Amino acid sequence: MKAIVLESAENPIVYKEVNKPVLQAGEVLVQVKAAALNRRDYWITVGKYGGIKYPTILGSDGAGIVAEVGEGVDAGLAGKEVIINPSHDYGASDEFQGKDFKILGLPEDGTFAEYVKVKAEYLYPKPAHLSWEQAAAIPLAGLTAYRALFTKGHAKAGDKVLIIGAGSGTGTFLIQWAVAAGCEVYTTSGSAEKIALTKELGAIAGVNYKDEDWDTQLQQLAGGFDVVIDSALGEGFAKIPDICKPGAHIVTFGGTAGDFPAFNARRFFYKQLTLSGSMMGTVAEFEAMLNIVDKYRIVPVIDEVFPLADAKTAIARMERSAQFGKIVLKIS
Structure with a gap:
């Protein structure tokens, strides 16, 4: 599959062929239709973010179709249109994130790819009134x-x-x-x-x-x-x-x-x-946020959509703070 890989400090944005993820129990494989940039992605590419590791597929935000389910996952999830909660293992307290908290896209491979694997518990139905690009814009921000x-x-x-x-x-x-x-x-x-x-x-x-x-x-x-x-x-x-x-x-x-x-x-x-x-949010907050999207038919603001191969250009736009709203990558 094609992906945007944080390959090294000298070469942080590489569009290349990589192996498709292999599922473990409780995981699903999502065919990513669109992914969105966050300021986090920019800071990672310039080396100003904690816990950087090479190589890593970037990207926290994504929406797509469940292509495959792992052991222990409801088979009925296959084929569903979903968005991904990138806030993982928030912790026992709602007041602050725990020591195991992590954000999709570092340290675990993220959504700037044709496929991404995540635990099934972090998938939610894609809001029906939104396009793939609009849905992908929601999660982290x-x-x-x-x-x-x-x-x-x-x-x-x-x-x-x-x-x-x-x-x-x-x-x-x-x-x-x-x-x-x-x-x-x-x-x-x-x-x-x-x-x-x-x-x-x-x-x-x-x-x-x-x-x-x-x-x-x-x-x-x-x-x-x-x-x-x-x-x-x-x-x-x-x-x-x-x-x-x-x-x-x-x-x-x-x-x-x-x-x-x-x-x-x-x-x-x-x-x-x-x-x-404040930092990201809990599962309950993610669900409450999606309820607002559905109740008020909210449509996220999209600044510009780039093909996955042009991720370097998209990140450069974010670096200049030229955008109004979200910058999105379309993944065919």
Whole structure:
């Protein structure tokens, strides 16, 4: 089968022929119809991710058809259209991932291939209203956004929610989840075009985080926020406590702009703000997320679709942060 292989530090994106996976008990073989990129894939290819091993087939997100079932798996699963939960062995606690937690696509071979093997327990029916490309876009970013917004951020109808850097895959899902929940959504982006696109998804307003007074602009627009979801950190994070309402929740799951800066801790404890980290999600959260997709007929935002052989070009687009929504690989 054809696959995108992380072959070495010097040659991290190789389109090549590899052996089809061999099933163990409890596993299934999925013929992948489409797979989606995540920022994680980019960091792996540039060597800035923990636990890198060579060779590994990349890719966490995927949707396809069950081609073969292993011992102990219901034979009726064969031929089913499915999407894959890439969050494996989350652990005994719902509060944090356990020591055995892993994400599909490293250390185990992932979805950037014509076939991928996974445990049957991580398969779910493909939402019927979605194309292969749309379904493949959901799992990792959708789950990350769901946990950050609802489990950690405690977002509810009527809350004013701020999404920092809303043009990413997680950013667009955060908007869609929050709008579906009845929240008032505001966004930031470095592009006026992307801000306009967030409004098409249901955001009320957005500001450019490159503006020196972006926090003042948001304060004037919204008056304060109940929930702030940030995946960038960096110097701009210092302004977030100032635009939060008392009792607000701030959630972070990334650090693309740097580390935590110095910020006014007195403002933080006086307002009794809560700061939470978040990472992927549990099986129950994945199922709850899919229920939202089905109930509200949500269609993920697709930025661009590339053939599997052009994965290097697709990852280069992600490196430039040029996308709005998810970048997808079509696998014939």
